[in-house]
Amino acid sequence: MTGPDRLPVADARRTWAWLRLELRARWIGGTLAALVGVVGAAASVVPAYALGTLVDRVRENAPVSAIIPIAVVIVAAAVVGGAATGAATYLIGRVCGHMLADLRERTVARALTLPVTTLERAGKGDLLSRVSTDAASIGKAATSVVPTMISAFLLGVLSIAAMAGMDWRLGLAGAVAVPLYVAALRWYLPRAAPKYAAERRAVAGNSQLLVENMQGARTVHAYRLEQRRLRDIGDASHQVHDISVSVFTLFTRFVGRVNRAEFFGLAAILVVGFLLVRSGAATVGQSAAAAVLFHRLFNPIGMLLFTFDELQAAAASLARLVGVVDLAPDPGDGPDRPGGGLAARGDGPGRPGGGLAARGGDPDRPGGDLDRSGDGASGPGGAGLELSGVRFGYDGGPEVLHGVSISLPAGARVALVGSTGAGKSTLAAIAAGILRPGGGTVSVGGVALPPDRLRAHVAIITQEVHVFAGPLVEDLRLARQGASPGEIASALSAVGALDWATALPDGLDTVVGEGGHELTTAQAQQLALARLILVDPAIAILDEATAEAGSLGARTLEESAAAATRGRTTLIVAHRLTQAAAADRVVVLEHGRIVEQGRHQELVAAGGRYAQLWRAWEARTPTSSSR
Numbered sequence: 001m002t003g004p005d006r007l008p009v010a011d012a013r014r015t016w017a018w019l020r021l022e023l024r025a026r027w028i029g030g031t032l033a034a035l036v037g038v039v040g041a042a043a044s045v046v047p048a049y050a051l052g053t054l055v056d057r058v059r060e061n062a063p064v065s066a067i068i069p070i071a072v073v074i075v076a077a078a079v080v081g082g083a084a085t086g087a088a089t090y091l092i093g094r095v096c097g098h099m100l101a102d103l104r105e106r107t108v109a110r111a112l113t114l115p116v117t118t119l120e121r122a123g124k125g126d127l128l129s130r131v132s133t134d135a136a137s138i139g140k141a142a143t144s145v146v147p148t149m150i151s152a153f154l155l156g157v158l159s160i161a162a163m164a165g166m167d168w169r170l171g172l173a174g175a176v177a178v179p180l181y182v183a184a185l186r187w188y189l190p191r192a193a194p195k196y197a198a199e200r201r202a203v204a205g206n207s208q209l210l211v212e213n214m215q216g217a218r219t220v221h222a223y224r225l226e227q228r229r230l231r232d233i234g235d236a237s238h239q240v241h242d243i244s245v246s247v248f249t250l251f252t253r254f255v256g257r258v259n260r261a262e263f264f265g266l267a268a269i270l271v272v273g274f275l276l277v278r279s280g281a282a283t284v285g286q287s288a289a290a291a292v293l294f295h296r297l298f299n300p301i302g303m304l305l306f307t308f309d310e311l312q313a314a315a316a317s318l319a320r321l322v323g324v325v326d327l328a329p330d331p332g333d334g335p336d337r338p339g340g341g342l343a344a345r346g347d348g349p350g351r352p353g354g355g356l357a358a359r360g361g362d363p364d365r366p367g368g369d370l371d372r373s374g375d376g377a378s379g380p381g382g383a384g385l386e387l388s389g390v391r392f393g394y395d396g397g398p399e400v401l402h403g404v405s406i407s408l409p410a411g412a413r414v415a416l417v418g419s420t421g422a423g424k425s426t427l428a429a430i431a432a433g434i435l436r437p438g439g440g441t442v443s444v445g446g447v448a449l450p451p452d453r454l455r456a457h458v459a460i461i462t463q464e465v466h467v468f469a470g471p472l473v474e475d476l477r478l479a480r481q482g483a484s485p486g487e488i489a490s491a492l493s494a495v496g497a498l499d500w501a502t503a504l505p506d507g508l509d510t511v512v513g514e515g516g517h518e519l520t521t522a523q524a525q526q527l528a529l530a531r532l533i534l535v536d537p538a539i540a541i542l543d544e545a546t547a548e549a550g551s552l553g554a555r556t557l558e559e560s561a562a563a564a565t566r567g568r569t570t571l572i573v574a575h576r577l578t579q580a581a582a583a584d585r586v587v588v589l590e591h592g593r594i595v596e597q598g599r600h601q602e603l604v605a606a607g608g609r610y611a612q613l614w615r616a617w618e619a620r621t622p623t624s625s626s627r
């Protein structure tokens, strides 16, 4: 396993166990591939064998009629061998390809359900590199390296068996090369791995330097750094050159060792063959056939050896993917929990709506449907949200919430305010079931729920709104599969997004998200609010949903947010205090503790921490008080 800051990597035993299990599940395909492979290898051995017979018949001055059948056998074996080897390569690739597809799907599925804290700890880069680079490395191995290796291995075994079949001493002579090949590989692999890694690092560093200097060209010119930067790039390029040369030198030395093994193997066969012919134990044809068989192995064995490091790299990648698949689920989370990103719940592809039970209920009667969530008798009895004695610390760090209790009656609109780092977003994430509290409970309708069940009732929108790549209308349908055009238009209209959405180049079919039409931050947030309407949760949490946009945009977004949350129990992390002023109640959080709560006017009049924040807000935005 890797260090604590990374996603886990399965150990060799677990990786083998996974491989065995997968192979067992595909034993029919695997056996067929192996059988066809053996036929291919056997057919490839036949021509060399037949050649030996041919040599003997020619030496015996046999008639042409005795030679033609041998030629026919050689041609037929070559055709069968070629076809069977091709078919075996295809079949092995197919089995491996299916295993990889399955593994990749399971890795992605597991990754989508990882607790946010696990992902943050590991860094998204680690996960991305596993599902992209590692999967690609396994893919290459699965479709080209493994089939080649298996074919080469079968050919090697059958060739030595064929030599031994002619005379066991010939087989033994051929096998002399095996330890030499193994020694060459054992010499090469441990030296090659760090050199290749160093080469990759040096190339990446050099590219990074080049990109940096190109992007920062103006700064380089402004500070007359050209010569210094050129020197740095020159040094980095020299380093890449030196490492590449040393890698090539190492490879050449490895090839030298492989050639040595071939030389000794072939020399042993020729010497043994000569002695056997002289003693009359073997014919010239048999000795020649053994030498040809061995010589024919040079190419496949070379491929086997030269691609061995790719197989090693693929095995390392496999261990990294199996490590993710094996990750234990968040305790208390059900198998169907939606995606764990800090985004609108119900955004998770494949599970739109996140099972938000209030969908279809009367929007003016929040939580009216909550009892239909399948919770049965123990299920929440309303849409009130209650946080009780909530404690939390990130990843074993200091506690950032010290027993916070907030009660939101059904339909209430509560604003959470406080300075930066007070713990507002953390509390919002706990209330939404994204983070698991270290202590205390979160209840809906009077029933304390674990995070996975909480997510079925609560939807959260954060500043980091993700727009999924694809047609805009599909992005909305992630929230409610099968939403009618009317429902979609009405959700967009409610948040004030219908005009700009229909004015897009292809209207609601315009491809948005990565690689598509770029939406502004405010538009993306309106889209998230429209999704919220389609998801129709009883409880909504808005964490800074309006903080990013400029003043005018922020005001529009405030209106969109108010429309999207109308009738829902709503907790707003309010950076714009106008949102707090419009709430039923304001809760002031400082250093992970509630220091004040009450109505806006009461708190302003009380002259405490909120009054201080409000005065600062008014001074910053003179027009705010008029709102």
Ligand SMILES: Nc1ncnc2c1ncn2[C@@H]1O[C@H](COP(=O)(O)OP(=O)(O)OP(=O)(O)O)[C@@H](O)[C@H]1O
Binding pocket: 120, 394, 397, 400, 418, 419, 420, 421, 422, 423, 424, 425, 426, 427
């Ligand atoms: N992923 C994290 N890992 C470790 N510490 C974190 C993480 N996220 C937040 N914190 C810490 O937890 C504390 C509360 O942060 P939080 O983001 O909840 O505050 P906030 O009131 O929402 O602040 P802001 O208004 O700036 O968003 C801060 O001390 C912060 O540094």
